[in-house]
Amino acid sequence: MLNSLKYTIKEAFMQVFRNAAMSIASIFSITAMLLILGIFFTITVNISLAIENVKDDFDTVSIHLLDETTYESASTMILQLEGMSEVEDVHYLDKDVALEQWTNDKFADNADIFDGLAKNPLPNSIEITVTELESAEKVAEVAKTFDGIEKINYYKESVDKLLKITESLRTGMMITMGFLVLISILVVSNTIKLTVFARHKEIEIMKYVGATNWFIRGPFLTEGIIIGIISALLSSGIVTLIYSRVVKAFSMDVSWLLDTGPVPVGFMTFNLAWIFLALGISIGACGSIVSMRRFLDT
Amino acid sequence: MIKFENVTKNYDTNVGLEDVSINIDKGNFVFLVGPSGAGKSTFIRLILKELEPDKGNICINGMQVNTLPNRLIPQLRRSIGIVFQDFRLLPNKTVFENVAFAMEITHQSARNIRRQVPQVLSLVGISNKANMYPNQLAGGEQQRVAIARALVNNPTVLIADEPTGNLDPDNSWEIMRLLEQINIRGTTVLMVTHAKDIVDKMNKRVIAIENGRIVRDEYGDYGYKEEDARLHTGDYIGGGYRKYVK
Numbered sequence: 061m062l063n064s065l066k067y068t069i070k071e072a073f074m075q076v077f078r079n080a081a082m083s084i085a086s087i088f089s090i091t092a093m094l095l096i097l098g099i100f101f102t103i104t105v106n107i108s109l110a111i112e113n114v115k116d117d118f119d120t121v122s123i124h125l126l127d128e129t130t131y132e133s134a135s136t137m138i139l140q141l142e143g144m145s146e147v148e149d150v151h152y153l154d155k156d157v158a159l160e161q162w163t164n165d166k167f168a169d170n171a172d173i174f175d176g177l178a179k180n181p182l183p184n185s186i187e188i189t190v191t192e193l194e195s196a197e198k199v200a201e202v203a204k205t206f207d208g209i210e211k212i213n214y215y216k217e218s219v220d221k222l223l224k225i226t227e228s229l230r231t232g233m234m235i236t237m238g239f240l241v242l243i244s245i246l247v248v249s250n251t252i253k254l255t256v257f258a259r260h261k262e263i264e265i266m267k268y269v270g271a272t273n274w275f276i277r278g279p280f281l282t283e284g285i286i287i288g289i290i291s292a293l294l295s296s297g298i299v300t301l302i303y304s305r306v307v308k309a310f311s312m313d314v315s316w317l318l319d320t321g322p323v324p325v326g327f328m329t330f331n332l333a334w335i336f337l338a339l340g341i342s343i344g345a346c347g348s349i350v351s352m353r354r355f356l357d358t
Numbered sequence: 359m360i361k362f363e364n365v366t367k368n369y370d371t372n373v374g375l376e377d378v379s380i381n382i383d384k385g386n387f388v389f390l391v392g393p394s395g396a397g398k399s400t401f402i403r404l405i406l407k408e409l410e411p412d413k414g415n416i417c418i419n420g421m422q423v424n425t426l427p428n429r430l431i432p433q434l435r436r437s438i439g440i441v442f443q444d445f446r447l448l449p450n451k452t453v454f455e456n457v458a459f460a461m462e463i464t465h466q467s468a469r470n471i472r473r474q475v476p477q478v479l480s481l482v483g484i485s486n487k488a489n490m491y492p493n494q495l496a497g498g499e500q501q502r503v504a505i506a507r508a509l510v511n512n513p514t515v516l517i518a519d520e521p522t523g524n525l526d527p528d529n530s531w532e533i534m535r536l537l538e539q540i541n542i543r544g545t546t547v548l549m550v551t552h553a554k555d556i557v558d559k560m561n562k563r564v565i566a567i568e569n570g571r572i573v574r575d576e577y578g579d580y581g582y583k584e585e586d587a588r589l590h591t592g593d594y595i596g597g598g599y600r601k602y603v604k
Binding site for chain 2: 063064066067074075078079259262264265266267268269270271272275
C-alpha cells in the first residue's frame, strides 16, 4: 500500500516533467480559466461590498411624534421596539437636539437660513436602526399601531429598488460563475484527454503487464492534481499582482466614489487562493478521471 | 500450465477456434504455428482473458480463466510473462524503469526492485543499457528488455508472440537462446512464430493450428514448406495485433 503510494507520487511528478509540453499546455489553460474566474470574483465581491455599504445608509426608520405626545408615552414605544429582534438600536431624538444637528452638521454652511424661524419646525422623533435592510418594513408596520405619531419615515422605494438590484446582481453572478466553471472543466478535460490519448498505448501495455485500473489511474490523477495546484498558485499570484495595482489606483483617484473603498488586498487574495486551490485540484482531478474512462473500460 | 478443454470461439460468422483441447505442462517449450488467421492470436487472447470463449474450459496456472471475474484479470496477467513482436516498452521510461514497472504493479518495495531488476537485466545481457530509453536501443536490445520485464516477477508461463518477427537472424538466435535458457530454469514457454528455420533447428513440441483446429501436435520441425511459411508471415507485421486490444 505504502509502496504503491510512493510509486504513484513519484510517477506523477515524473510524468509532469517528462511530458513538459503537455503539462505546460494544461497549466496554461487551467490558469487562464482561473484568472478569468478570479477577476470576475474580485469584481463581484467588491460590488457586493459596495452594495452592503449603501444598504447601511438606508437601514434607519424614523418615527415622527406629534407635539402633544409625551416623553413617557414615547418611552413605552421605545421599550416595545427594543423588544423586537429586528431592531438593533432605538433612541429618542428631541426636536431641539435635531435642530441643532441640522444647523451644525447638515447645513453648516448655510446655518443662517434657520435664523428666521420663530419656533422649531422639527418634530420629536424616535430613531430606529434595524439589523437588516429587509426588516425596515416590518418595524414600520409595528410602529404604525402606536398612538400619537405623526408619520413614519423610511426609504421604502429605495429599499425595494436596492433589494431588487442586489437580487438580480447575485443571480447574474451565480449563473456567470457557474458557466465559467463548466467551461474550464470542459477545456481542461479536453487538454488532459489529449495527454491521455497520446499515452493510450502506454495504458494498454500497462494492462497487458497486469496493472490494475487504479494503479494506472493513480499517477494520472495525481498528475492532474499537481497541475491543478501549480495553476492555482500561478493564478493566485497574478490576481494578487493585478488586484493590488487596481486597489492602489483606486485609493489614489476614485476613492471618493465609494464609502469604504475596495476589499483589502490581503483578505481578498487569501480567500481567493483557497478557492483557486480547491477549484484547481478538482478541475485537474475530474479532468483526468473523466478523460481516462474510455481507456480503462475492460 | 495451460489447459484448453473443448474451447470454441467464433467471431460473428468467422471461426476463431473450433473445439480445441490442448494441454501444455509446466516446463514445456511449445511452438504455435499456422497460417494467418488460423486462430493463433485467438488462442493467446483467450489465455490473457482478452476474449471470452463461447464454449469450453480454460485453465491457466490453476486459475479457471473462463469464469474468472474481471477484477482478477490483473492477477492472471501477472502470472504470465508476455513478449510481443513490437516489444511494447513504455517509451517514457528507461530500461530499468520498464522492468521495474512490472514489479511496481505488484506493490513491491523499492529495495526489492533495486535488488531484482539488475539481476534480470544481467540475465538477458543488457545491464549496461539500464539508464537508456527504448528509442535509444536496437531492436534486439528492446526485445531483451521486454523479456526481462516478462521474467522479473518469476512467471510460470512465458508467452512470446512472434518475438523474432522484427529482428535479423543473428538477433533472433540470441533471443531464442535466451528463451531456451529461461525454459531450462523451469518456465513454460509458448512461442507463436513463422520462423521455419528456428522451429526446425530447435526441435521442440510444435502445435499447428489451421482454420481454428489443431491439425498437428508433436515434437519435430515446422512442418510447412518454405513457400508456405513465407505466406504465413505478414500475419502480425506492423503490430496488427494491436487492433484487437480493447
